[in-house]
Amino acid sequence: MTIRVLLADDQAMVRGGLRLILEDQPDITVVAEASDGVDAVAQARRLRPDVCLVDIRMPRLDGLQVTRALAGPGVVDPLRVIVVTTFDLDEYVYGALRGGAVGFILKDAGPALLVEAVRAADNGDALVSPSITLRLLRHLTPAGTPPGHRLVEALSRRETEVVRALARGRTNQEIAAELFISLSTVKSHLSGIQTKLGLRNRVEIAAWAWENRVVDGA
Known part of the structure; x- marks a missing residue:
């Protein structure tokens, strides 16, 4: 089956580049593009894509807000969101994953990792850019969990x-x-x-x- 993807990024050139990379794959198709967070949420809820690729910095709603709206705690039937950004600040990584994202990919990670992340998300897996994985996992505390309460x-x-x-x-x-x-x-x-x-x-x-x-x- 074809993996249906929504792209959300405020830069048309970036969306175009991501579309070219993804649609070069026989099992992936881009079903929608959004240039701001409000449009991204609206289209995602209407089209129910298999995977949403969301940039961090967008007008009206940023990528973290979009992630929480589509995949955050309390969302009924959440969508699979991957944050794709040039910024690997800890606050963004933590905010995205605690907001329900199943991946965090840097734009300079390369086409192969982007495609792998989309396929992983569709399969129920998660993928984080290798350059930040160990830093993330060594410092990220699961949301709402006092240390030591999970034996x-x-x-x-x-x-x-x-x-x-x-x-x-x-x-x-x-x-x-x-x-x-x-x-x-x-x-x-x-x-x-x-x-x-x-x-x-x-x-x-x-x-x-x-x-x-x-x-x-x-």
Whole structure:
């Protein structure tokens, strides 16, 4: 199936470049473009794209506000949002991921990573530009969670292995191969882990793993 993407960026040249990169892929099509945050939210809610690529700095509503409106806590049937920006400030990264984004990609990361992030989001995975991943995961505290209230002991041995692999940046497919389990089993474990820890997505699971030193060498 074709992955339907919405592009939101206030610069027409940037939108055009992203469209060319994405539509060069046989499994991706751009269904809409927006030049400001209000239009992005309206089109996203109307068209229900599979993935929304959203810039941070836009008129009327910025990318963080758009992310919260489409994917934030309390949103019924949230959309998958990837923030694509030239700015890797910690406040933007934290704000985007705590607002529900499933990815944070720098515009200079290259076409391959952009395409990979779109496919990962469509598959229910998350991807953050490698240049900021470790910095993010070593410092991000999951929203609304006092440290120490989520005990490592709450996880089974297998769930802990899944968390460790995820925190090292493995996709679901890679976790399945690494642990010699099926893809459906990985997804089942992740669902159980989110329920046990009260987390919303795999990025928050990874952040929790680093914060609680579940990852070897953390």
